[in-house]
Amino acid sequence: MINFTLSYIKYQDNFPLRRGELPDTLLTFSTEISNKSPCSPSAYLLLRIIKIACPFRKYQKGGIIDTIALSRLQFAATAAFHFIFVPLTLGLSVLVAYMETRFVRTNDEMYLRMTKFWGRLFLINFALGVVTGITMEFQFGMNWAEYSKYVGDIFGAPLAIEATVAFFLESTFIGFWLFGWNRVSKKVHALSIWLVAIATNLSALWILLANGWMQRPVGYVLRNGRAEMVDFMAMVTNSYGWSKFFHTVISGYVVAAFFVMGISAYHILRKSNPVFFKRSFRMAALLGLVSSLLVFFTGDFHAQEVSLWQPTKLAAMESHWETQKGAPYYLIVFPDVQKEKNSIEMLGVPDGLSLLAYHDPTAVVAGLRAFPRDDRPPILPAFLSFRTMVALGMLFILLSFISWILARKDRLENSPLFLKVMLYAIPLPYLATQIGWILAEVGRQPWIVYGLLRTSDAVSKSLTIGQVVMSLVGFTLVYGLLAIIDIYLLTKYARKGPDSDLSPIIKTAIKEA
Numbered sequence: 001m002i003n004f005t006l007s008y009i010k011y012q013d014n015f016p017l018r019r020g021e022l023p024d025t026l027l028t029f030s031t032e033i034s035n036k037s038p039c040s041p042s043a044y045l046l047l048r049i050i051k052i053a054c055p056f057r058k059y060q061k062g063g064i065i066d067t068i069a070l071s072r073l074q075f076a077a078t079a080a081f082h083f084i085f086v087p088l089t090l091g092l093s094v095l096v097a098y099m100e101t102r103f104v105r106t107n108d109e110m111y112l113r114m115t116k117f118w119g120r121l122f123l124i125n126f127a128l129g130v131v132t133g134i135t136m137e138f139q140f141g142m143n144w145a146e147y148s149k150y151v152g153d154i155f156g157a158p159l160a161i162e163a164t165v166a167f168f169l170e171s172t173f174i175g176f177w178l179f180g181w182n183r184v185s186k187k188v189h190a191l192s193i194w195l196v197a198i199a200t201n202l203s204a205l206w207i208l209l210a211n212g213w214m215q216r217p218v219g220y221v222l223r224n225g226r227a228e229m230v231d232f233m234a235m236v237t238n239s240y241g242w243s244k245f246f247h248t249v250i251s252g253y254v255v256a257a258f259f260v261m262g263i264s265a266y267h268i269l270r271k272s273n274p275v276f277f278k279r280s281f282r283m284a285a286l287l288g289l290v291s292s293l294l295v296f297f298t299g300d301f302h303a304q305e306v307s308l309w310q311p312t313k314l315a316a317m318e319s320h321w322e323t324q325k326g327a328p329y330y331l332i333v334f335p336d337v338q339k340e341k342n343s344i345e346m347l348g349v350p351d352g353l354s355l356l357a358y359h360d361p362t363a364v365v366a367g368l369r370a371f372p373r374d375d376r377p378p379i380l381p382a383f384l385s386f387r388t389m390v391a392l393g394m395l396f397i398l399l400s401f402i403s404w405i406l407a408r409k410d411r412l413e414n415s416p417l418f419l420k421v422m423l424y425a426i427p428l429p430y431l432a433t434q435i436g437w438i439l440a441e442v443g444r445q446p447w448i449v450y451g452l453l454r455t456s457d458a459v460s461k462s463l464t465i466g467q468v469v470m471s472l473v474g475f476t477l478v479y480g481l482l483a484i485i486d487i488y489l490l491t492k493y494a495r496k497g498p499d500s501d502l503s504p505i506i507k508t509a510i511k512e513a
Contacts, residue, residue: 068459070468071143074475078136080434081479085129085486087433090204090249091256092122093197095287100190114280117498118260119177119193121490126174128486132479143468147448147458154220154229155210162206170199204252205245212241214449215440216309227452240309243302244440250294251436254396255429257288261403262426263494265419268412273497282407288400295393300356306443307357310450311366313443314357316379317386320367327353327365337379340369377445385439392432399425 096119103111137159140148148155176184177192184192219234220227229235264281268274307314314320319335319342320327329352336343351361358365368376403422406412412419448455 067143067463067465067468068456070465070472071139071459071463072455074143074468074472075136075139077472078132078139078475078479080437081483082129082132082136083433083437084430085125085132086204087248087252087255087430088125088259089122089129089200090252091254091287091291092118092125092259093193093200094253095256095260095284096122097190097193097197099283100193104186104190110276110279113276113498117276118280120493121263123174123178124486124489124493128482130171131482135475142471143460143463144448144458145460145462147453149226150453150458151214151227151449154213154217154227154235157229157232158206158210158213158235162203162210166199166203166206170196170203173199201249204249208245208248209235209238209241211440212238212244215244215444216240216305217449217452227449240305243298243305247295247298247302248433248436250291250298251429251433253291254288254295254400255433257284257291257400258396258422258426258429260284261288262423265412265422266494267497269416269419269423271413274413276498278407278410278412281403281412285400285403285407288396289404292393292396292400296397299390299393303357304359307365310444312368312371312376313382313439315366315368315371316377316382316443317439318353318357319379319383320353320365321369322367323364323370324367325354325364326351326362327357329353329356335379335383374446377443382439382443385435385442389432389435389439392428392435396429396432 096115099111099118100115102108103115173192173195177189177196180189180192213235216238217227218238219229219231221230222228235241261281261284264277264284267277268281303314306317318329319333321341328348328350330342330345330348332344332346333342334344335341353365354363355361357363368379399422402418406415406418444450446454446456448458
């Protein structure tokens with residue numbers, strides 16, 4: 001998922017744009033209505049809502065809502081919705097593959113029931129993820145044609161590999177796994193779900209390598225008015241992309257772990273299939289603890305990449321204004337963007353920021369004032385996103401550790417309050433992954449390709465407000481319907497519990513054994 005426009009649009013006082021900088025085809029809300037351009041009632045209503053209530057309306061002087069702002073909003077909405085499904089697919093595919101492997105090795109009926117139950121929820125999530133992901137790529141040509149023309153020679157390569165290799169691999173073998181029960185040996189069947197899990201994570205790799213190139217462009221030359229690839233391996237080995245890959249994928253494992261623990265907690269509270277769900281809970285607790293710790297360490301490594309290649313993002317997410325050697329880290333801080341300073345600075349750790357950012361207490365950390373206003377990202381969203389993400393990450397480590405201890409000592413049924421906490425904690429890892437992408441993409445602004453192409457120069461020149469509004473309304477309605485379907489199906493089958501009769505599969509397994 002290349003969530004390259006998920007961003008808050010800068011306020012006028014933070015990033016003023018002169019009228020001459022806008023595309024020639026710019027249409028304002030007032031112009032479109034006064035000229036009686038084609039505009040459906042739903043489009044008119046959406047424009048009114050945006051103009052009155054949307055915090056982005058100061059993006060241009062006079063409250064203009066333009067195609068840049070609306071295209072950003074559309075891609076942000078579709079990408080954020082798509083990424084609801086991606087993390088669970090990454091993590092749950094691995095868990096289901098492990099469960100079936102345990103069944104193959106032990107011939108234990110419990111592991112087969114676990115595979116079928118959690119596999120059904122995985123399939124629902126996977127199907128919705130595919131549907132919501134396909135539409136995103138069309139926006140590269142429709143809304144972001146200038147971006148596609150400028151960097152398509154580079155950006156298209158990893159996307160093509162993802163589609164022709166990883167996506168076809170996972171889509172082929174997920175069908176094989178779904179319809180292959182009792183048609184192939186249990187070992188071959190288990191292999192098919194492992195191939196799905198590998199292909200799913202491989203798909204994430206190529207997409208995140210593409211996004212990593214946008215964060216740190218390498219292996220290219222500027223020729224004929226566009227960026228052209230000259231070193232494919234430079235992009236493949238880009239350290240920024242790999243650190244983003246590990247941090248994102250392992251975060252998906254945390255999502256899956258809390259998803260399984262939360263649903264298991266629900267059934268344990270209701271004393272429904274307690275043995276089944278206590279075993280599921282314990283398995284997920286171990287995955288959650290290991291993954292949460294790995295997210296912490298990969299996040300630290302990724303922060304070093306940000307420090308090296310995106311100093312403006314580092315300064316914004318830490319609310320660091322003055323360039324300093326041995327910069328302190330404040331545990332309690334809050335930025336005052338207007339006055340270009342922090343309104344609150346408390347509990348400072350000497351040399352702390354330099355140590356965290358560069359692993360060197362004497363390192364120089366560039367402050368926001370060292371950069372022109374037009375080159376700074378939206379500070380408050382980046383700052384709040386980072387602090388919230390870190391706080392949630394620490395919470396996940398704590399909850400996973402307690403979960404693992406209680407599950408290991410078989411004390412889950414005696415801890416109803418904690419089980420309720422884990423049930424209501426299901427959305428928190430989803431929230432953390434969304435916030436992480438907000439930080440990644442808002443923090444890169446005003447660049448769509450850092451230091452190379454500004455977001456304002458990447459939008460299609462032929463777009464009109466009416467066209468973008470209509471597609472935005474359409475996406476919102478369709479995705480809203482898909483959300484209702486997804487929640488309904490997941491809730492229905494999660495509450496239903498595991499199948500009680502798996503005798504046909506069990507008989508086949510016994511014969512093979």
